[in-house]
Amino acid sequence: MVIEKNDSFLLKGWSIAIIVLHNFLHNTKQLPSQNEFSYSMDKAKSLVDIILYNPSDIIRALLSFYGHYGVKIFIFLSAYGLTKIYLDKEINILVYLQKHITKIYKAFFLVLFFWVLYELIVNKIDLLLFLTIHAKAVLLKLVGLNIPGFALAPVGPWWFIPVIFQFYLLFPLLLFCFKRYGNYFLLGLSVLTYLVLGLIDKKILFLNAVGHLPEYCLGVYLASKPSFSIKWPVFVLALAAFVFSHLHPVFWLFSGVSIILLILAMYGKEVRKPYKIMVMIGKLSLYIFLINGFMRRPFLDWANSLNNDFFLLICSLIFLVGVVVTAKLLSSIKKPFRI
Secondary structure, rough: OOOOOOHHHHHHHHHHHHHHHHHHOOOOOOOOOOOOOOOHHHHHHHHHHHHEEEEHHHHHHHHHHHHHHHHHHHHHHHHHHHHHHOOOOOOOOOHHHHHHHHHHHHHHHHHHHHHHHHHHHOOOOHHHHHHHHHHHHHHHHHHOOOOOOOOOOOOOOHHHHHHHHHHEEEEEEEEHHHHHHOHHHHHHHHHHHHHHHHHHOOHHHHHOOHHHHHHHHHHHHHHHHOOOOOOHHHHHHHHHHHHOOOHHHHHHHHHHHHHHHHHHHHHOOOOOOOOHHHHHHOOOOHHHHHHHHHHHHHHHHHHHHHHHHHHHHHHHHHHHHHHHHHHHHOOOOOOHHHO
């Protein structure tokens, strides 16, 4: 198996759609909370309770609990794609940074302007107070740093922006070490990361690149091969690790790598016509990611007023469509941001 460009867009399309639905639905009800940045068995128990005793709410609960794993797919695909590009090339750091980080800044600055406009028109905010409250949090995102108290501010899903920047900065060093030391480097770095995450057990680590290094290393490793396949023993081990990740914090640490392996094992080779819309969504994933967090408030007010599980899901799908259409419009604004 080789992940081609359309495969990557297709996987990104499904992942960002699930992430958007997750970001929306986990804000509609308190339970189940997700094991995203920290582990609690009670969270998994609350999911089981909903499955057993509230079947009309199962779809929402599953998306709410598991949707955040879409982020792991993006991390893996980023490492995989960069490795495919640069494995046999010398990296010119300045050209590399301009190419990859500039596109994030261009999109982010455009979305920042749209965010302020959206809050003014839709939520009727006080502009001066709004800018005063959020200035520090935005600045931290722009310099690529998540710190306690600001990681989920000013917009929850934006915690991933510093992670993107950090991985872009780390990649040349990681690739250099991989070329020099091979798979032993990736294995050693992953083991060391798991030890640090297990022993320190701080939420802030998962809000920065260090919390996702094993998934990134997996992307580098698989991209270094001409092609790969997930053999059945690996599939079984990944499935076991993911199942047990609900039961113990040690197994939970491996849930990111295990879900990536499971998805790759089940992924088909061809992008069929019915999936073309998901490829399109995948191409818009950066803008969708940046805008979905602050666009959801009026939709959440509407969804929470419905008090019906079925209409709640319909509302979330309408929200997804609205975000995709808005992202398409924003992505078409290019002239002022050409470099």
